[in-house]
Amino acid sequence: MPSKxxxxxxxxxxxxxxxALQGQQPIAVELDATHSRALPANFFGANSGYQRNSFNxxxxxxxxxxxxxxxxxxxxxxxxxxxxxxxWKSGTLLLNYKDxxxxxxxxxxxxxxxxxxxxxxxxxxxxxxxxxLTDPTCVAPAGGYCEYTPASPNLQYQLEMLHAARAMGLxxxxxxxxxxxxxxxxxxxxxxxxxxxxxxxPLAAVLYGRLASxxxxxxxxxxxxxxxxxxxxxxxxxxxxxxxxxHWLSGLFDPAENSAAVGGNGQAALQGADAVTLHVxxxxxxxxxxxxxxxxxxDLFAExxxxxxxxxxxxxxxxxxxxxxxxxxxxYWDARDFVxxxxxxxxxx
Numbered sequence: 262m263p264s265k266x267x268x269x270x271x272x273x274x275x276x277x278x279x280x281a282l283q284g285q286q287p288i289a290v291e292l293d294a295t296h297s298r299a300l301p302a303n304f305f306g307a308n309s310g311y312q313r314n315s316f317n318x319x320x321x322x323x324x325x326x327x328x329x330x331x332x333x334x335x336x337x338x339x340x341x342x343x344x345x346x347x348x349w350k351s352g353t354l355l356l357n358y359k360d361x362x363x364x365x366x367x368x369x370x371x372x373x374x375x376x377x378x379x380x381x382x383x384x385x386x387x388x389x390x391x392x393x394l395t396d397p398t399c400v401a402p403a404g405g406y407c408e409y410t411p412a413s414p415n416l417q418y419q420l421e422m423l424h425a426a427r428a429m430g431l432x433x434x435x436x437x438x439x440x441x442x443x444x445x446x447x448x449x450x451x452x453x454x455x456x457x458x459x460x461x462x463p464l465a466a467v468l469y470g471r472l473a474s475x476x477x478x479x480x481x482x483x484x485x486x487x488x489x490x491x492x493x494x495x496x497x498x499x500x501x502x503x504x505x506x507x508h509w510l511s512g513l514f515d516p517a518e519n520s521a522a523v524g525g526n527g528q529a530a531l532q533g534a535d536a537v538t539l540h541v542x543x544x545x546x547x548x549x550x551x552x553x554x555x556x557x558x559x560d561l562f563a564e565x566x567x568x569x570x571x572x573x574x575x576x577x578x579x580x581x582x583x584x585x586x587x588x589x590x591x592x593y594w595d596a597r598d599f600v601x602x603x604x605x606x607x608x609x610x
Contacts, residue, residue, distance in 0.1 A: 327379070347397075348397040393442075414453065435487070442454050496510070514529045578595055
């Protein structure tokens with residue numbers, strides 16, 4: 262006997278966060294299912310750490326709302342750029358370096374105890390971003406600031422953070438060594454990892470790779486299970502790419518860039534890393550005055566199927582796309598068109 266059911270299609274490729282523009286024709290997207298693979302359970306995450314408001318972690322309503330973020334499986338602490346100027350003991354941005362953030366950013370500290378509460382509510386695991394740029398223990402001169410130098414990164418202070426996290430029972434599975442040091446216009450990056458001023462001097466990435474290798478070895482002696490990521494870079498092929506950024510990967514992995522001529526050992530500067538971190542910021546390339554479509558996620562998921570039509574073949578029903586291609590085989594006793602991403606069908610033996 263035929264039975265009623267609902268055919269639901271949710272295309273995973275729409276989870277990329279694409280834009281849909283009002284008044285524009287939909288863009289055709291084809292899914293390559295042949296080379297697809299399952300994402301790990303902790304693939305999706307969010308930055309954590311810096312608070313713009315004071316949170317009452319013991320408020321049941323707040324806990325309930327935060328607990329609904331079931332898609333957040335990893336919390337990156339303490340976020341990205343902020344990690345390079347972060348004091349984990351105070352849970353605030355450093356004031357002993359001139360970093361451009363200012364004391365107003367420290368209104369609501371985020372120590373490890375706050376992170377522990379957030380992890381308990383969301384059931385996420387932490388990804389710790391270590392400060393490989395500044396020294397929170399540096400004592401600034403009266404009326405001045407600490408200087409950014411290649412000696413600024415303080416490995417021991419960051420190891421103390423990992424010890425404190427372990428003592429609190431926090432997961433130390435994922436560690437990240439700093440954030441985006443290939444940038445040329447961020448305060449402190451170039452003084453700590455300087456670009457070569459002439460021949461006989463290594464690339465900035467070589468200097469970072471050498472230091473990162475020492476940190477990785479020291480960390481893994483105490484935490485051999487940790488997966489440690491170094492700063493990589495995403496290159497988009499732009500002809501105007503900054504040289505520091507352009508040569509970052511070769512500085513990390515090309516043994517020729519770490520030769521004896523620049524004080525190296527002829528091996529790749531970066532050793533022991535389990536991964537590199539790539540920051541990809543896709544540009545929307547939207548013209549000025551463009552109105553973003555504010556439809557619900559349900560509507561957006563349904564977009565690819567709006568033009569699919571039910572079709573009958575050999576006394577059974579299936580679905581064709583606008584090009585007439587049979588995209589769902591004709592195996593149903595009856596079928597109706599898609600509405601909001603679902604279509605009622607009748608199936609039977």
